[in-house]
Structures are given as C-alpha cells and as structure tokens.
Amino acid sequence: MNWVSLHHRIERNAGLLIFGILLVSSIGGMVQLLPIVTGDSHAHPAPGLRPPTALELEGRDLYIRESCGVCHTQQIRPLLAEVKRYGPYSRSGEFAWDRPFLWGSKRTGPDLARIGGRYTDEWHRLHLLDPRSVVPASIMPAYPWLAEHRADRHGTIQARMRTLARLGHPYTDEQIAAAPGALDGRTELDAVIAYLQSLGGSMKGAPQP
Amino acid sequence: MADLPSQFWGGWIVAITVTTFVALAWFVIDVYRGKGGGDNEDMVWDENLREGAKPAPVWWFWFILALMVVSVVYVMLYPGLGTYRGALEWSQGGHIEQRFADYAQEFGEARARILSASTAALAEDEAAMRSAWRVFNNHCASCHGRDAAGQARRFPDLTDAAWQWGVDEAALDTTIRHGRIGVMPPWLAAVGEEGVAQLADYVIALSRGGGGDPAVAPGAALFQQFCVACHGADGSGNRQLGAPALNDTGWTYGGSRADVTATIAQGRNGQMPAFGGRLDDAQIRLLVAWLQAGAKIP
Numbered sequence: 001m002n003w004v005s006l007h008h009r010i011e012r013n014a015g016l017l018i019f020g021i022l023l024v025s026s027i028g029g030m031v032q033l034l035p036i037v038t039g040d041s042h043a044h045p046a047p048g049l050r051p052p053t054a055l056e057l058e059g060r061d062l063y064i065r066e067s068c069g070v071c072h073t074q075q076i077r078p079l080l081a082e083v084k085r086y087g088p089y090s091r092s093g094e095f096a097w098d099r100p101f102l103w104g105s106k107r108t109g110p111d112l113a114r115i116g117g118r119y120t121d122e123w124h125r126l127h128l129l130d131p132r133s134v135v136p137a138s139i140m141p142a143y144p145w146l147a148e149h150r151a152d153r154h155g156t157i158q159a160r161m162r163t164l165a166r167l168g169h170p171y172t173d174e175q176i177a178a179a180p181g182a183l184d185g186r187t188e189l190d191a192v193i194a195y196l197q198s199l200g201g202s203m204k205g206a207p208q209p
Numbered sequence: 210m211a212d213l214p215s216q217f218w219g220g221w222i223v224a225i226t227v228t229t230f231v232a233l234a235w236f237v238i239d240v241y242r243g244k245g246g247g248d249n250e251d252m253v254w255d256e257n258l259r260e261g262a263k264p265a266p267v268w269w270f271w272f273i274l275a276l277m278v279v280s281v282v283y284v285m286l287y288p289g290l291g292t293y294r295g296a297l298e299w300s301q302g303g304h305i306e307q308r309f310a311d312y313a314q315e316f317g318e319a320r321a322r323i324l325s326a327s328t329a330a331l332a333e334d335e336a337a338m339r340s341a342w343r344v345f346n347n348h349c350a351s352c353h354g355r356d357a358a359g360q361a362r363r364f365p366d367l368t369d370a371a372w373q374w375g376v377d378e379a380a381l382d383t384t385i386r387h388g389r390i391g392v393m394p395p396w397l398a399a400v401g402e403e404g405v406a407q408l409a410d411y412v413i414a415l416s417r418g419g420g421g422d423p424a425v426a427p428g429a430a431l432f433q434q435f436c437v438a439c440h441g442a443d444g445s446g447n448r449q450l451g452a453p454a455l456n457d458t459g460w461t462y463g464g465s466r467a468d469v470t471a472t473i474a475q476g477r478n479g480q481m482p483a484f485g486g487r488l489d490d491a492q493i494r495l496l497v498a499w500l501q502a503g504a505k506i507p
Contacts, residue, residue: 003240031225035218078305080312085347087487089305118487120480123352126361133361135351 046093051169052198054179055186057160058151059195062188063102066143071108074199087114087200094200099167109140114200124193146189157183219291226290230280237273240264320491328378331498338507341499344492348484357504362463363479367504371459375448381497388483391451395476396435402474404431409469412455415444416464420456451479 010016052060063069076082078089090113095101119127123134128146131138157179165171183191241264253259264270287295294300323337331337346355352364359366365373373391374384397405411428414420420429420443433442439452446454453461461479462472484493 003236027225027229031222035215035222038218078301080305080308083305083309117482119352120482122363122478122480126363127351134364136355 044093045096046091048201049094049096051097051164051171052195054157054161054175054182055151055191055194056198057164057195058157058183058188059191059193060102061160062146062192063195066146066192068112069102069104071106071140072110072112073104073107074111074113075103076111076113082111086111097169099164099169112196112199116197116199116201121193121197124196125189128189128192143189143192146192147187149188151183151186151188151191152180153188155180216292219293222291223293226284230277234277237270237277241267241270320489323491323494328494328498328501331495332502335507337495338499338502338505341495342507344488344496345499345504348488349496356506357500359461362468363461365461365479366459367500369459371454371457373446373448373451373453373461376501378497378501380448381500382493384481385488385493385496386483386485389451389479389481391477391479391481393472393477393479395474397474400431400435405470405474407431408436408473409466412444412469412473413464413466415456416458416460418456420444 010020074090076086076089083089094113095103125147127134127140128143130142130144131140132142158176161169161171161176161179165176284290284293285295286297287299289295323331326334326337331341345353345357349357352360353367354360354364357367372380374380374389396408400408407425407428408431409428411420411425411432414422414425414428415432419425432440432444436444439447439450440455441447441452444455446452453459458464460468462468462477488496
C-alpha cells in the first residue's frame with residue numbers, strides 16, 4: 001500500500017483527519033471502558049451497603065470541601081500488607097453509592113476505606129479539632145471550624161439528595177423530607193464523624209482476605 | 210469471577226484487539242519491507258521543504274517487532290483477551306489468596322506457640338513482648354498513647370493497677386475482642402448543683418483515704434443513696450458494670466475538682482471499640498499478656 005498517498009489524502013481533508021483521530025483514540029476506550037460501563041458488576045451494591053444518610057451525605061460533602069482526599073485514600077489494594085493493616089481489600093460493589101468516587105491517589109495519612117468503628121466518636125472529635133492531642137507525631141492539620149458551623153448552613157441538603165436520587169440513589173420522598181430535621185442542631189463536626197463512622201461498615205466481619 | 214466480561218463483550222474485546230494488532234503489524238512491516246515508504250514529491254513547503262514518509266532507522270523496526278512479540282506472549286499467558294484467562298490462570302484474587310496461604314504457613318507455628326503458651330510465659334518472652342508492643346502501637350496507641358498511659362483525660366491509663374473491666378485473661382480478651390461501653394449517667398438533675406459539689410468533695414476525699422472525714426458527710430450520704438449501686442458501698446467499683454473504683458488515686462476523666470464535678474453533673478460515655486474483626490487470636494493473646502505484665506515498653 002502506498003502510505004504516502006494515504007498520508008497526502010488525510011492531511012488535505014480536515015473531515016477525514018478528524019474522523020481518523022477519533023477512530024484511533026477511541027480504540028482503547030472501546031476495549032477497556034465500554035464492556036465495564038455496559039456491564040453490571042459495579043452497579044450491584046455490596047451486601048449490607050446502604051446509601052449515605054442525610055447526615056453522612058453532609059459529612060461526605062464536607063470531606064470533599066476540606067480536601068481530605070488529598071492526603072487520605074479510600075481504597076484498600078489486594079496486597080498482603082494493606083489487608084493486614086486496613087482490613088479486607090476493597091470490592092467494586094462497595095462504591096455503588098460513591099458519586100463522585102473518593103478513592104484518592106496519595107497517602108500522606110492512612111487509608112480511610114474501613115475507618116468506621118475503628119475509633120470512637122469522641123476520639124474523632126478530639127482528633128479533628130486537635131490531632132496532636134491524641135497522636136503526638138501527627139502532621140494532620142486541625143479543623144476547629146467544623147465545630148463552630150452548623151451542618152448544612154446553606155440549606156441545600158434536599159437539593160443534593162434529589163440530585164443523587166435522579167442519578168440512581170434510592171432515596172425516598174420521606175427520607176428527603178426528613179433530611180433537614182436529621183441535620184437540625186448538628187454541627188459540621190457531627191456530620192464528618194457520622195460519615196467517617198459509616199465507611200467500610202458493609203464489610204464488617206468479612207473473612208480475610 | 211463476576212467481573213469478567215460477558216460472552217458478547219468478550220468477543221468484542223478479542224475482535225478489536227486482534228484487528229488493531231494485525232493492522233499495526235501490517236503497517237509497520239509494510240513501511241519497512243514493502244513499497245509503502247518514499248518521498249512525496251507533491252508536498253513541498255516554503256520552496257524546498259519536502260514532506261516524506263521515510264521509515265525510521267532499522268533498529269527501531271526490530272525494537273517495535275520485539276515489543277509486538279512480547280505483547281502476543283503476554284496476552285497468551287495472562288488474562289487480557291476477553292474471557293480468556295490466560296495460560297498461567299493468573300488472577301488478582303488468586304494471587305492474594307496465595308500470599309495469605311504463604312503467610313499463614315510462615316507464621317502458623319509461631320501463632321500456635323503463642324496460643325498454647327500461658328500469658329505468664331509470654332510475658333517472660335522478650336520477642337513476644339516486642340511483638341505485642343508493635344501490635345499495641347498499630348492498633349491501640351492512637352487512643353491509649355504510645356506509652357499506654359492514657360491520653361486526653363478520656364482514654365484509660367493501662368499501666369496502673371486499676372482495671373475497670375478486670376485484668377484476668379477472660380476479661381481482657383472480651384474487652385479487646387468485643388469492646389466495652391461504660392456509661393456514667395448525669396446526676397445534676399437528680400441531686401442539684403449543691404449535691405454535685407458535695408459528692409465531688411466526698412469522692413475526692415475518698416480517693417485520698419479520707420472518706421470518713423465529717424466535713425464530707427453530706428456527700429457520703431448522697432453517695433450511699435445514688436452511687437452505691439454501681440460503685441459499691443465502699444467505692445471499690447464493680448467490674449461487671451465497668452464502674453471504676455473511686456477509693457484509689459486513678460482517674461480516667463481527670464481528678465481535679467472541675468473534672469470530677471463535670472463527670473458527676475454531666476455523666477460520661479466511655480467506649481472501647483471492638484477489635485475482634487481487626488486482630489487475630491494470637492495478636493489478642495499477646496496484648497493480654499503484655500497488659501497483664503504492666504504494659505511496659507520493651
């Protein structure tokens with residue numbers, strides 16, 4: 001085949017060039033992404049997994065606001081040392097209600113995928129307000145303002161839940177209606193702690209590995 | 210494995226991968242071995258810049274050919290082509306299961322030795338105590354402190370002689386494995402502010418051996434009325450309920466007058482999380498032995 005004349009033709013025809021680029025760059029996606037996106041293994045929640053409650057959802061959004069994911073991951077890789085330290089490795093079904101995913105990619109602090117139940121609420125309270133009070137060598141910043149602000153200051157919890165419901169979270173109208181009441185009188189600190197305590201709970205008691 | 214693609218998508222992956230591979234191989238080989246290359250006399254830019262399609266140096270051809278051979282061998286050995294599992298039958302799940310089996314074999318004997326030894330014998334074993342301290346550091350130190358002396362006037366000192374829930378093997382094992390919840394109810398509503406102050410005076414005196422002092426008699430009377438059910442008539446506590454002894458000098462939540470007053474007025478909720486799902490039997494036994502021996506840093 002005469003590649004020079006093919007080259008010539010493609011370079012002089014912008015439409016053909018665009019089509020060629022799209023075709024070549026889509027091959028990887030067609031092989032690696034399409035079968036997974038259309039498959040359903042990721043869409044089945046792990047047994048015992050439930051969507052976050054209103055308070056946990058608020059805590060999750062605060063986790064994003066405070067950029068916790070910059071230093072903490074939420075994915076335990078299938079490696080012996082990680083399973084020994086953090087618990088059973090993460091399964092795809094555990095992320096069914098993660099929109100967006102908070103897997104993270106950098107562990108300055110420890111992985112938090114199974115932090116739920118590891119410490120008491122009281123410990124989290126002390127630790128978030130002043131990490132050095134319980135872990136003297138910690139380099140984590142303190143987050144004292146969490147205790148000063150009430151949860152859902154801007155009153156958007158119902159809108160956020162409705163958006164997630166549209167994306168597939170099984171929130172009922174009753175749950176959405178009850179959301180502001182569930183956050184009433186709670187601080188941002190309460191919300192973050194509730195979220196942290198909910199992490200990894202669905203795998204409690206799962207056999208290792 | 211639920212995550213392998215279905216039949217249709219398996220075929221889809223194989224078809225696209227093989228077609229792409231064959232097309233690329235044909236292109237590379239044709240450029241070098243066929244008549245595909247050469248100059249293009251039509252494309253001349255800025256008078257004398259010609260655009261050609263000459264192949265890259267020949268070492269590059271052999272390099273790309275070697276990479277193609279490696280790719281073919283790889284998809285034959287490992288999973289990659291749709292539902293084909295590869296000749297080595299490798300899987301990530303199988304890989305970690307094997308690592309765990311190796312791990313269990315490597316340390317199985319040491320574990321069996323720990324589980325069959327008495328805690329007193331383990332306490333004499335220096336290597337075992339170093340292991341115990343490492344387990345403590347990984348799992349317990351963020352609350353109880355690296356020296357096990359308690360922290361933040363919340364998390365109990367494990368180096369003293371006071372044990373709210375008992376220090377025998379069964380009690381410690383239960384505490385670590387299943388956790389504990391210790392509840393001190395708030396008494397402000399029941400005894401009033403004056404009553405709280407009197408009780409605080411009495412309890413502080415009691416901890417210093419001065420419970421019989423007439424100056425704290427009003428507090429003593431209130432104590433007999435409200436506190437004895439859990440803390441005992443002599444203030445020696447009740448390990449069934451996790452009620453701490455008050456006739457010693459140890460204070461989990463602080464022994465200053467302000468701390469004691471707050472404890473009585475508002476109550477306390479102490480919680481030890483369950484570690485049964487995070488620690489294995491041998492690790493728990495090591496911790497029990499280490500704690501019984503006084504939680505000393507080896």
